[in-house]
Amino acid sequence: MGQSMVEHAFADPALLAVQISRRLPLGARMLMGGVLESASAALPSVAALGAVMAGDMLNARRLVGEVLEAGRPSRLAGEIAILLNRTDLVGDTAPARTRARAAWSRGDLEGALQILRDACLNGDGYALLLRSELDLLRTGRRLPLAAGLSLPDRSSTNAKPAPFEGLRVLHVVTNSLPHTQSGYTLRTHRILRALTDAGVRSMALTRTGYPVMVGKVGAAREDSVDGINYRRTLPLFLARTPEQRLLQQVHEALAVVREFRPDIIHTTTDYRNALVGQAVARATGLPWILEARGLMEKTWVASQFSESARAEAKRSQRARLIAAREGELARSADAVVTLSRTMAGEFVARGVEPGAITIIPNGVDAELLERHLSPAEARRSVALDRSDAFVVGAVSALVDYEGFDTLLRAAAEIVHGRCGRPELWEKLVVVLAGDGTAAPGLSSLARSLGISDRVVLPGRVPRRSARDWVQALDAVVVPRRDVEVARFVTPQKPVEALALGRPVIISDLPALRETITAEDGTSCGIVVPPDDHVALAGAIARLHDDPGMTVGLVEAGRCLAAERTWPSLVRRYSDAYARAMTRRDERRTG
CATH class of the missing domain: 3.40.50.2000 (Glycogen Phosphorylase B;)
Structure with missing residues (x-):
């Protein structure tokens, strides 16, 4: 937790302050923001941060604009401008790391790294992090299996397709109940409960560092919610780069494979989970499916400040790379699940065979009808x-x-x-x-x-x-x-x-x-x-x-x-799992 806090404070102090404030009740958060906002005469950058906390975005943009357009050096004002998606306010006089973050935030990934190189910060920890992020988005890039990694014996896993009932499935997810309540985690939990009721045994593995990285300092290595087991990837030390953290998750996933002996790997949005699933499948010979619950680059584009900023983001290197990467990983999966015909059409446009896609919309617990x-x-x-x-x-x-x-x-x-x-x-x-x-x-x-x-x-x-x-x-x-x-x-x-x-x-x-x-x-x-x-x-x-x-x-x-x-919906997973197992066998014999 301490390591995570230091990293956030160094990389994005404004965002860290806002995230901490969001743990407060809305009234207290707005009160704290109002107190900081009142400091506008003496500390306009601090006042801008307060305005963000209080939800007064117009005033936050005004205050930040006044500071930066006057040419006054302020890292905090630059970071708040980035937080507000107003990277156009970050000028050439801003610190190199802030300018790099602004470029990265508007989707210019190579440009961000060039700023750091020009400032002789190529060996900087932030540069190392950005290079790793960019490498993960490169077409054809796979996670390297670390030297000395103990792999499970492929003969110890089920080599033949099994009927739906009695299957064991390892789910690779981003976050989960009880620590995060969202549409993503609720869908995951309801699917796992329905699979369990249908005779499928499931284990879910969350991303490296979660939930400690979101403030749950005393989190256990495993949680059981309604009989569903959520396994955590909590190494003693958090790796420095995104790729190394994914490898830590791969290592934990392989340990789960040895213990749990799943028949299939089931990954969910986004590409980082897919990379983990792909690596585990490559190491074990297990089939894997990708469940695409969203389109990451479109969610990011939607977060931009204005129509012109959204148009720029849509054309950016970041949007292009994410869309291409997620399309590539979907094509490499043994089967794909999406939530709607609209999303299925998008993945077909990205080169996924229509026959590889199963549509499973959002569902409801049967008890809601009563x-x-x-x-x-x-x-x-x-x-x-x-x-x-x-x-x-x-x-x-x-x-x-x-x-x-x-x-x-x-x-x-x-x-x-x-x-x-x-x-x-x-x-x-x-x-x-x-x-x-x-x-x-x-x-x-x-x-x-x-x-x-x-x-x-x-x-x-x-x-x-x-x-x-x-x-x-x-x-x-x-x-x-x-x-x-x-x-x-x-x-x-x-x-x-x-x-x-x-x-x-x-x-x-x-x-x-x-x-x-x-x-x-x-x-x-x-x-x-x-x-x-x-x-x-x-x-x-x-x-x-x-x-x-x-x-x-x-x-x-x-x-x-x-x-x-x-x-009723969860039975559709039997089609996706059977398709994945058949395709895995075809690849082995092809």
């Missing part, structure tokens, strides 16, 4: 004192591309009497349960729109009460922005809301439409143009005014969700 709490009952359960309100919102990570600012603007349109009936003006409340980088900004926006008394931000909620928070809503809204990542990657929120008997309003984007469309083409939700708060306000008003619409949507939604329970 939960019939009314909004009033659910609100009592979560102590939400809004019994007579018409409540809309979501349980979600609060990040920019989710588009919850559009929801707040739609709410303001209604509350201020510009849309809907007068009774809705009085009754509307927005609940956004979750946390993330956009949380402070959403709180500030609610105040500026004059609706802060109508917006509830309870922060991150416990996993077991998240379903009650969903059922406390009269409608679940998924107003994602029209950015590439939202067009391709399907969230878990809509289908869970449908299972819980809540109508869903979504942005009209390809991946989102798939989440509410039944096999026969029937739509089970309301679709509105993305980034259009007036249209969203109108949809909320229609739903409020027409109880019959709600009844119809709820019935159709539960029918769709019944087709997507994990016990």
Whole structure:
């Protein structure tokens, strides 16, 4: 943990400070940020950091701009500019490491290394880290198996395809419950539980240093959650470079192979996990599959500050290399799993054979279909004192591309009497349960729109009460922005809301439409143009005014969700596993 903190403090002090602040409740975080922000006259760089913590991004950009455009040397101001994706503010007078970080952040990977070489910092620890990151993205690069690494005897692993029941699967994942609660970790856990119920034995291995690197200092080497075992890669000393850390994970994975004797390696997003799976498969002869749950470069592009910055990021070396690398690794896997037809089409465009791809959308626990709490009952359960309100919102990570600012603007349109009936003006409340980088900004926006008394931000909620928070809503809204990542990657929120008997309003984007469309083409939700708060306000008003619409949507939604329970979906993994084993055997004999 200490080593990790030192590395972060050296590489990105601004981000480290913000990450520490994010562990505080939203109110305390904004209070701390406000205190720092008030120091603007004497310490404008510190004030800018405070503005970031408080969610006042406009003021943060103004303060940083004033410092850097005046030519005043400030590493902290440069780092905050990078954090704000305003790398254009980092000028030639900034320290070399800051300029290198700015270049790397906008996707100019070779340029970042050239800056360090020009400053005679080629042997610097940061340069070593960047070179390793870049090497991992090189086409054809494989993880070298370390000298002296003790490999399992291939004859000790199952050489023949086994039936689905009785299989053993090693899952290589980034993070997991109980230390991280996200759509990624919840999907992982639900898949592993459903596989277990179907007779498959599973073990999951997380990335090197996790969860100590996210602040869980006393973490055990293994956690058991609902009977699912999560193994940690926690070496005594954390390797210096990304490649060396992946090799530490390979070493741990091979130890698990010797103990657990899996039949197949199942890796999930992103390319780093795929590299580990590929190396373990190469060392053991086991087949491996890649489950692509996202498109890493599109998520990164979506995080950029402006449309012009996103366009630049999309053309960057970083975006090109990541897309090419993930396409290459998907082609080399014995089988590929994706979440949607949209994502499958993207991987076909990257050269993956259509027959190698299995589509397994986000699913739901069957027990959700049996939960019939009314909004009033659910609100009592979560102590939400809004019994007579018409409540809309979501349980979600609060990040920019989710588009919850559009929801707040739609709410303001209604509350201020510009849309809907007068009774809705009085009754509307927005609940956004979750946390993330956009949380402070959403709180500030609610105040500026004059609706802060109508917006509830309870922060991150416990996993077991998240379903009650969903059922406390009269409608679940998924107003994602029209950015590439939202067009391709399907969230878990809509289908869970449908299972819980809540109508869903979504942005009209390809991946989102798939989440509410039944096999026969029937739509089970309301679709509105993305980034259009007036249209969203109108949809909320229609739903409020027409109880019959709600009844119809709820019935159709539960029918769709019944087709997507994990016990039914998980059987599709048998096809993917069988395909991987067959392809492995074909490669051996080919």
